Amino acid sequence: MLQISYIRENRDKVIERLAVRNFTQIELVDEIIGLDEQIRSTKSASESISAEANAAAKQIGDLMRQGKREEAEEIKARSGEYKEEVKLLLEKLGGLEEEFFQKIVQLPNLPYKDVPAGRTADDNQVVLEHGHKLMLPDDALPHWELAAKYDIIDFELGVKVSGAGFPVYKGKGARLQRALINFFLDQATDNGYREVQVPILINGESGFGTGQLPDKEGQMYYVGADDLYLIPTAEVPVTNMYRGEILKEEDFPIKNTAYTPCFRREAGSYGAHVRGLNRLHQFDKVELVQIVHPDNSYEVLEEMSTYVQSLLQKLKLPYRVLRLCGGDMGFTSAMTYDMEVWSGAQKRWLEVSSVSNFETYQSNRLKTRFKGMDGKMHLVHTLNGSALALPRIVACILEENQAENGIKVPEVLVPYTGFEWID
């Protein structure tokens, strides 16, 4: 959520920045500013009456104690009027605030200055490409066929147990999953992240704090009996650990990593591109979350990007880094890098990580602050990134490393899998 104080003082700049992500509802910005003005004037009107009422009440108390009942009664008779006036003003205020809230949550984050303008994924900037796309033979198999051939991932079995998008990993397939999770967690720990295990069901407040609610409600599984949501990413519980907290400058940077399963309804996604492991309702992911000082959040973003790349390099997967254009960026992000690996058999890039700086967009909702050197409260900057999401990594590992008699496990994973070949 954007800060109203900023919108108020930088109307034109806000509109200009929003245009980078093709958000052109200038009237919404102006409505918000107008509502804010009304709220402020209504509030000050009701407050000055409250001040009078408070003074009168105090006076009554004093007079009663002095035994001057008569005079007290006199004032009492008059102070009844305050109540009605304040009540009316507060009702008006409540309505205005509700309307204001409904509108301000519709404003997405302002893109950072480096974010390219653009409408679709075609306008994303390719920052770099690393590694060679292997020239797989024409008869190279896509991962879903390899999965069936070596009996390591069973999509049909998942359909029986749950439904489409909930695969069952078997034998070496399951083992590979566990190996990747452990590898990613160990790497993160070596890089200064603290490992945490968090709830995978979250309440509505947490969903609001990181921005999934109210705008992406339909993307989360909802457990009605207990009014809880299944997490779409560990970002939600891990970031919300700091909701309402007041931090110290010396606490920065706060680096947490967590492995969790992630659940996404993916309503409305169909077609060839969702085959196999490309898009699932349940998948595993190791997530990084950092809470940092606003002054260096963009250095931290670069650092996280570099770290994620180091994982891909260790797995020897060809990848590229995209700087997302305004139109392709998430609602809450100020700048995002996507990492994509090359799927040789599918001949397309697959997104495996997304690293974002949210600046104060989340922390303004979370009310996560720190007391600065100036003695004042400031909102922190929050960042997160996948490191990494498993399914597409698995897909690429299978496809890129397929050989005649099996699939070669990447060297760095062998200590974790305990085997070198899936055959």
Add this chain to the structure above:
RNA sequence: GGAAAGUUGGCAGAGUGGUCGAAUGCGGCGGUCUUGAAAACCGUUGUCUGUAACAGGACCGGGGGUUCGAAUCCCUCACUUUCCGCCA
């Protein structure tokens, strides 16, 4: 699932209608003392809103009510703890 108790400032913990934004202790910050530190002593120490600055307003789990006046009384919801039951 049943029963009871509770929810107050960073923490602990008083406060049952006006003098309470809130005692006291711990912690934090500043100072005195000390070569330095500890101890002791003195001072200070919530957040939001608002103003050029004062002032003012709001907040004692959330919401509502009674009252001139609510942390305090009433209603309601949520959560926590303990006991019983069940159980990985």
